[in-house]
Amino acid sequence: MKMPMPFRRDTAAEIKRTTGQVSQVAAKLTALQEKRAEFITDAAEIATLSSIGDEVASTERLISTLQERLVVLDGRRKEEREASLEERKAATLGELERRLRSEADAAVAVVDAFVAAANAYGRYKEIRSRPRPWSDLLTTPMACQLVSTI
Amino acid sequence: MQEHGITDVPKRAPALIDRLRSSVDRSIARLREEPIPKATLKDAEEEEAVA
Numbered sequence: 001m002k003m004p005m006p007f008r009r010d011t012a013a014e015i016k017r018t019t020g021q022v023s024q025v026a027a028k029l030t031a032l033q034e035k036r037a038e039f040i041t042d043a044a045e046i047a048t049l050s051s052i053g054d055e056v057a058s059t060e061r062l063i064s065t066l067q068e069r070l071v072v073l074d075g076r077r078k079e080e081r082e083a084s085l086e087e088r089k090a091a092t093l094g095e096l097e098r099r100l101r102s103e104a105d106a107a108v109a110v111v112d113a114f115v116a117a118a119n120a121y122g123r124y125k126e127i128r129s130r131p132r133p134w135s136d137l138l139t140t141p142m143a144c145q146l147v148s149t150i
Numbered sequence: 151m152q153e154h155g156i157t158d159v160p161k162r163a164p165a166l167i168d169r170l171r172s173s174v175d176r177s178i179a180r181l182r183e184e185p186i187p188k189a190t191l192k193d194a195e196e197e198e199a200v201a
Contacts, residue, residue: 118157
């Protein structure tokens, strides 16, 4: 008696079914791998974006700090500029004062000379107003004429 | 020149000199008090910008 071969058929069918399952699973695995790859790419992008976001935030903070620093420096520069101008003004005024006082001294010297001249003139007038002694008469034109005649 | 004017000079000279000296003092003090003009500050700012 010949033994039936249900197993063989079953096995073949099972092999076929299993092969199909394997193919399906393999396809699913491939799909999952692709999906995972996408996820990995997305995750990398997210990480990159997050890193860029951090850098942006950091840069914004740096810009803010630098802007504050700029305001402080601008104020300081303004103060230094004004101080420099004040120094220049003081130096210029010092020179101007020196020259003005020198001019004033020269003017005072002129006034003093004029006072001396006025005093001399007053003295001259006073002497002229005195009665002339006889000796003075010798210097008059008439005396000179007399002397030349003699 | 009038004689009166000439003989009057020695009496008037001290007051004249005082006026001159105090005028110089007042002028210098006024200049020291005066603030630096805004135009000068602006010029300095522009000079800095160019430098």
